[in-house]
Amino acid sequence: MATSPDSIASLLSQAVDGTGFNSQGGSLRTSGRLSPARLTLQRVYDQSRQGAPAKDASKPLEAPPGPPGKGKPRLLLMGQRRSGKSSISSVVFHKLPPNETLFLESTARIQKDSMASFMDYQVWDFPGQIDFFENPNFDMDAIFGEIGALIWVIDAQDDYLEAVARLNATVLNLQRFYPNINIEVFIHKVDGLSDDYKLDIQRDITIRIQDELSDHGFENAPVTFHLTSIYNHSIFEAFSKVIQKLIPQLGTLEAMLTNLCRTCRFEKAYLFDVLSKIYIATDSATADMASYEICSDYIDVIIDITEVYGSWPRSEGQRKRLEAEPWNAKVEDQVACNWAESCMVLHDSQRPIMLREVDRYLALVAIMKEDSYDRMPLVNMNVEAVVQGVTEFFEITKSRK
Structure with missing residues (x-):
C-alpha cells in the first residue's frame, strides 16, 4: 500500500519532540538530532514528494515554486490594489482590448504566465494587499532569486503616498539582498492628465524615492521611471525598455540595425516581438512615439491578413488535390518563400x-x-x-545559457 506524503509528514512531526519540519516549497526542514527511524521516514517522505502531484496553483497566498522558472528571466508586477497591474498584463501579453479591462477582478492570488517567445520569460502578477517581506509564508529566494525586473505600478490618478512608501521599503530590501534586480516604476493611468501635470507627478515621485534611497546609502539604485497608459502605445514602449535590459549583448543587435539604416538609408528600424508588439532593439537614431505607433499598427495589419490568407490547417484530401496534377509537388515546395515580407507606402509622407x-x-x-x-x-x-545575423545571434545566446 502506498503511503501519501501527508501521512508521512504527520508521522515525522510526531516522531521526536522538539524537532519540527516545514514542507513549504516541497522541501523538508529539520532541526535538532534525528533518530534512525526518523531519518528513514524523511528519506521516504522526500521520495514521495518527488513523485507527488503539484499542489493547486490557484490557492491564494501560495508561495510560488522556484524550479519551474529556473533559468527564465522573471518580470514581477507589484503595486497597490487597483493600480492597474492585471490590466497591463492582459493588454500587453493577452491582447485584451483596453476598454474591456474595466471588468477585470482584483487579483487575489499570484498569477504566473510563461511567455514562449524569442526569449522565454515569465510574468508574475502579485496581489496588492500582501507585504511579501513581512509574510513568513513566502520564500524570498523563490520570488526574487532569479535575475529579472520588478515592475512597480503606481496609479497617478490616486493618492500615491502610500504606494511610494511601500515601494521605498521594497527597494531597500531588494538592494540589501538582491541588488541585481532592475526596478521599473510605471507611473500609470496618465492618459487623462495634462502633459505638465504628468511631469509634475513624475518629478515628485522620483524625488521622494531617490531621497529615501540616498538617506539609506543607496544613491545608484537601478530604478527607472516610465509614464504609461493602456489606452496608447506608452505601455508597450515602457515594456520594450524593460525587456531590452534582459537581453544579453543588446549592443550587437543595435549595431546591426544602425548599420542597416546607414547602408539602406532607412529613417528608423525596429526588431519587434510580434506576439506582444514589444520592440527588443532599434537603431541608434532618436526614437519617437509616432514611428513606433506606425510600425506597431502595421504589424497588427499583417497579422490580421495572415490569419485570413496565411497558413491554415488543410485536410488530407485537400492536400492530395493540391499536390496532384499538374503540380506534382508538396504544398510546402509550392510556396514562393517560407517567410513573410511586405511593404506599403504612407500617403501623407510618401515613406x-x-x-x-x-x-x-x-x-x-x-x-x-x-x-x-x-x-x-x-x-x-x-x-x-x-535577418541571418539576428537568427545566428539568438542561436548563440541560447546555446550559452
Missing part, C-alpha cells in the same frame, strides 16, 4: 514601411525614405544579411 519576418516570433520593421524603391535589390540583400 514606405517594410516588414521582414525573422522567425515565428520576431519581425524586422523599417521606415524607409522616398527614394528607397530605386535601390530595392540592395535593400533586400542587406535586410537578408541582417
Whole structure:
C-alpha cells in the first residue's frame, strides 16, 4: 500500500519532540538530532514528494515554486490594489482590448504566465494587499532569486503616498539582498492628465524615492521611471525598455540595425516581438512615439491578413488535390518563400514601411525614405544579411545559457 506524503509528514512531526519540519516549497526542514527511524521516514517522505502531484496553483497566498522558472528571466508586477497591474498584463501579453479591462477582478492570488517567445520569460502578477517581506509564508529566494525586473505600478490618478512608501521599503530590501534586480516604476493611468501635470507627478515621485534611497546609502539604485497608459502605445514602449535590459549583448543587435539604416538609408528600424508588439532593439537614431505607433499598427495589419490568407490547417484530401496534377509537388515546395515580407507606402509622407519576418516570433520593421524603391535589390540583400545575423545571434545566446 502506498503511503501519501501527508501521512508521512504527520508521522515525522510526531516522531521526536522538539524537532519540527516545514514542507513549504516541497522541501523538508529539520532541526535538532534525528533518530534512525526518523531519518528513514524523511528519506521516504522526500521520495514521495518527488513523485507527488503539484499542489493547486490557484490557492491564494501560495508561495510560488522556484524550479519551474529556473533559468527564465522573471518580470514581477507589484503595486497597490487597483493600480492597474492585471490590466497591463492582459493588454500587453493577452491582447485584451483596453476598454474591456474595466471588468477585470482584483487579483487575489499570484498569477504566473510563461511567455514562449524569442526569449522565454515569465510574468508574475502579485496581489496588492500582501507585504511579501513581512509574510513568513513566502520564500524570498523563490520570488526574487532569479535575475529579472520588478515592475512597480503606481496609479497617478490616486493618492500615491502610500504606494511610494511601500515601494521605498521594497527597494531597500531588494538592494540589501538582491541588488541585481532592475526596478521599473510605471507611473500609470496618465492618459487623462495634462502633459505638465504628468511631469509634475513624475518629478515628485522620483524625488521622494531617490531621497529615501540616498538617506539609506543607496544613491545608484537601478530604478527607472516610465509614464504609461493602456489606452496608447506608452505601455508597450515602457515594456520594450524593460525587456531590452534582459537581453544579453543588446549592443550587437543595435549595431546591426544602425548599420542597416546607414547602408539602406532607412529613417528608423525596429526588431519587434510580434506576439506582444514589444520592440527588443532599434537603431541608434532618436526614437519617437509616432514611428513606433506606425510600425506597431502595421504589424497588427499583417497579422490580421495572415490569419485570413496565411497558413491554415488543410485536410488530407485537400492536400492530395493540391499536390496532384499538374503540380506534382508538396504544398510546402509550392510556396514562393517560407517567410513573410511586405511593404506599403504612407500617403501623407510618401515613406514606405517594410516588414521582414525573422522567425515565428520576431519581425524586422523599417521606415524607409522616398527614394528607397530605386535601390530595392540592395535593400533586400542587406535586410537578408541582417535577418541571418539576428537568427545566428539568438542561436548563440541560447546555446550559452
